[in-house]
Amino acid sequence: xSGTAAVLTHQPGESTxxxxxxxxxxxxxxxxxxxxxxxxxTYIVLRIGAASWPRGWNVLNVPLGMINTFVLITSSVxxxxxxxxAHERDLKGFQRYISLTILLAFAFLVIKGxxxxxHFRHNEFPSxxxxxxxxxxxxxxxxxxxxxxxxxxxxxxxxxxxxxEHPLFVGRVEGAGLYWHFVDIVWIFLxxxxxxx
Amino acid sequence: xxxxxHSSSKPFYHYFFxxxxxxxxxxxxxxxxxxLLCGFMLxxxxxxxxxxxxSPIPLLGRILSPSLAPNGVMTPNFYNALGAMHGTIMVFxxxxxxxVGGFGNYVLPLQIGxxxxxxxxxxxxxxxxxxxxGLLMLSSFILPGGAAQSGWTSYPPLAIINPGQTVWLxxxxxxxxxxxxxxxxFLVTSLNMRAAGMKLSRLPIFVWAQIVTAFLLLLAFPPxxxxxxxxxxxxxxxxxxxxPQGLVILGMRHIASGGGQPLLWQHLFWFLAHPxxxxxxxxxxxxxxxxxxxxxxxxxxxYNVIVGSMIAIGxxxxxxxxxxxxxxxxxxxxxxxFLVTTMIISVPSVAILTSFVFSLRGGSIRFTTPMLFxxxxxxxxxxxxxxxxxxxxxxxxxxxxxTYYIIGHFHYIVVPGSLLALMGGVYYxxxxxxxxxxxDTLGQWHFWTSLICMNGVFFPMFIQGLAGQDRxxxxxxxxxxxxxxxxxxxxSSAFAGLLFLSQIPFIYNFFHSIWHGEKxxxxxxxxxxxxxxxxxxxxxxxxxKPIRVYHGPYEYSPVGHKTDWIAQNEEVLA
Numbered sequence: 001x002s003g004t005a006a007v008l009t010h011q012p013g014e015s016t017x018x019x020x021x022x023x024x025x026x027x028x029x030x031x032x033x034x035x036x037x038x039x040x041x042t043y044i045v046l047r048i049g050a051a052s053w054p055r056g057w058n059v060l061n062v063p064l065g066m067i068n069t070f071v072l073i074t075s076s077v078x079x080x081x082x083x084x085x086a087h088e089r090d091l092k093g094f095q096r097y098i099s100l101t102i103l104l105a106f107a108f109l110v111i112k113g114x115x116x117x118x119h120f121r122h123n124e125f126p127s128x129x130x131x132x133x134x135x136x137x138x139x140x141x142x143x144x145x146x147x148x149x150x151x152x153x154x155x156x157x158x159x160x161x162x163x164x165e166h167p168l169f170v171g172r173v174e175g176a177g178l179y180w181h182f183v184d185i186v187w188i189f190l191x192x193x194x195x196x197x
Numbered sequence: 198x199x200x201x202x203h204s205s206s207k208p209f210y211h212y213f214f215x216x217x218x219x220x221x222x223x224x225x226x227x228x229x230x231x232x233l234l235c236g237f238m239l240x241x242x243x244x245x246x247x248x249x250x251x252s253p254i255p256l257l258g259r260i261l262s263p264s265l266a267p268n269g270v271m272t273p274n275f276y277n278a279l280g281a282m283h284g285t286i287m288v289f290x291x292x293x294x295x296x297v298g299g300f301g302n303y304v305l306p307l308q309i310g311x312x313x314x315x316x317x318x319x320x321x322x323x324x325x326x327x328x329x330x331g332l333l334m335l336s337s338f339i340l341p342g343g344a345a346q347s348g349w350t351s352y353p354p355l356a357i358i359n360p361g362q363t364v365w366l367x368x369x370x371x372x373x374x375x376x377x378x379x380x381x382x383f384l385v386t387s388l389n390m391r392a393a394g395m396k397l398s399r400l401p402i403f404v405w406a407q408i409v410t411a412f413l414l415l416l417a418f419p420p421x422x423x424x425x426x427x428x429x430x431x432x433x434x435x436x437x438x439x440x441p442q443g444l445v446i447l448g449m450r451h452i453a454s455g456g457g458q459p460l461l462w463q464h465l466f467w468f469l470a471h472p473x474x475x476x477x478x479x480x481x482x483x484x485x486x487x488x489x490x491x492x493x494x495x496x497x498x499x500y501n502v503i504v505g506s507m508i509a510i511g512x513x514x515x516x517x518x519x520x521x522x523x524x525x526x527x528x529x530x531x532x533x534x535f536l537v538t539t540m541i542i543s544v545p546s547v548a549i550l551t552s553f554v555f556s557l558r559g560g561s562i563r564f565t566t567p568m569l570f571x572x573x574x575x576x577x578x579x580x581x582x583x584x585x586x587x588x589x590x591x592x593x594x595x596x597x598x599x600t601y602y603i604i605g606h607f608h609y610i611v612v613p614g615s616l617l618a619l620m621g622g623v624y625y626x627x628x629x630x631x632x633x634x635x636x637d638t639l640g641q642w643h644f645w646t647s648l649i650c651m652n653g654v655f656f657p658m659f660i661q662g663l664a665g666q667d668r669x670x671x672x673x674x675x676x677x678x679x680x681x682x683x684x685x686x687x688x689s690s691a692f693a694g695l696l697f698l699s700q701i702p703f704i705y706n707f708f709h710s711i712w713h714g715e716k717x718x719x720x721x722x723x724x725x726x727x728x729x730x731x732x733x734x735x736x737x738x739x740x741x742k743p744i745r746v747y748h749g750p751y752e753y754s755p756v757g758h759k760t761d762w763i764a765q766n767e768e769v770l771a
Contacts, residue, residue: 013389
């Protein structure tokens, strides 16, 4: 990219009032909403059409799901803190909170891994029933999004050593934050839909 | 990156890893043209079987492996694979990348007065996703299991049972990712990167068409991505998202949990694939607007009507999808709903076409080569659109569904419609790309032969369809009611062969003109839009002077002005 383009892109566009990066991330989230809406629609259609559908709490581990919900909500808070610290130009604070966010994301995946492992030990696989197909596919795709968030946040942590003063850096953290909150919100819908209904 | 990074002295990799929107646009254009040729050749092989069922394919029959074509006669499975891959390649690797990736990438930033796209590196990534998806799709012919055989629509349960589908799904996920990244880039660029004074009401119609297209891609593709993942799960993890309880295949009970719904795929697929029809069409309409305004030397008739209609199409495109499924099993109430929305969406399409026709009235028309293509688009799209109405009405659709009539209908829209317009776009913007013009004599040969051959290929299909001949049949002689109209396949196939030959002048002209074409100045068509306000070819960063926009896009033949056009960036003192 040429030097002039980099200078231009951290300024908001005249007609929209937001930067390219922020507009881009919102459009990306719009497409993500369509993706997960489709998956939830599939869940509803299949559930309505099914001869029988198990109650989530009879099949899944509700306490672990509950803990995971709190883990993700906490990580959203630490993500906001990381953004605030980036805004304040506090490098140490930023690195502390973004690392915490990454750790919590790993904790979520580990707990999820225990849940899946228990299912596999009981010979429950995606092919077992249509409920299991929905459960594994939806939580699996959500898990991929969590991994994506870990990659993005780790990259920011790595870049912060050299690029923290870069004019685009705060915007990048904000974009990553918007994405991370979205991943969180998807789980807030997934948890009751699969575990509690 | 320095400012002459795409000059001819630079090494090869600068062309393939440049983040310049112009280089990426040309990469898309050339790649898409090559894929179009591939998809066309697959169809030529199929057409031999339809014209002369059961006879050995000449030349190619000797090369093909015995598993595909024993003794040179193609097997039904190979025929199915050719059909599925023809549709997939033409839609996802040909027309869309040409109209959106090619023309959109090159022309859109120029027309809004931007230095580049909003996210140049994302732009390059989307090209590479496209290319890898395309190559994976093509390579499925030589992979174990062969190419997908279940039509470009990939209806389950067949798509889950048939071999070859897994690679198709992986390639689709790559192509969808490419389109999503592109759509985000196009929307941000056209909203945020416009030059000073380029109000939305001054955007050329081509840009509006790209905006609506990007909006459709952004919101319609994710459902297909999700649906493809579910189909992939059905194939790999043996889930039953699309498999019903107690499925029996070839007398054997299928081992799967069941409980899924085959119709779910059809809904999700067409939720993308109907908007996709407008993705094929809108960029072509944008190109036609530019060419018509430029060659009639008068403002386009009804700018607001055309833009409003395009936006209306963009919104309505999301509520018409199930008219593809009238005979799939749907309640009469739902059918009525989709019948009504389908009739409504034809209104803006007709409004656009009417505006184009009115634009011609009273114009001093220059019959340049691109103008011929744009003019031919009008009646051809008219035929394609009007023959679609009986398919949108449930009563007639029940008879016509899955016959050759429907093949004739959508090919009229996409081939002599969209594709002709896109070809016109190549002739129109070629001087901008290379600073040289394509040869007009060869261009006119290409135009007239293509136009005649395209009609020769597709018109007989209407007759066959009305006579009840089914599509997708490997052997047209297999059904008694198809036998009387089978000879028309010979006509179609002969014209298809001639259509192939008539692309040779185009291919020669294209490559010859890059180096030896007649040199042109920056604005050979005396056009008003900003893409002609920069050098040909434009340098890195596009514009050599700061751009400020003072006028709407089509100020042709103004009263009391020294020329018969006012460029958008030309300051005229009142």
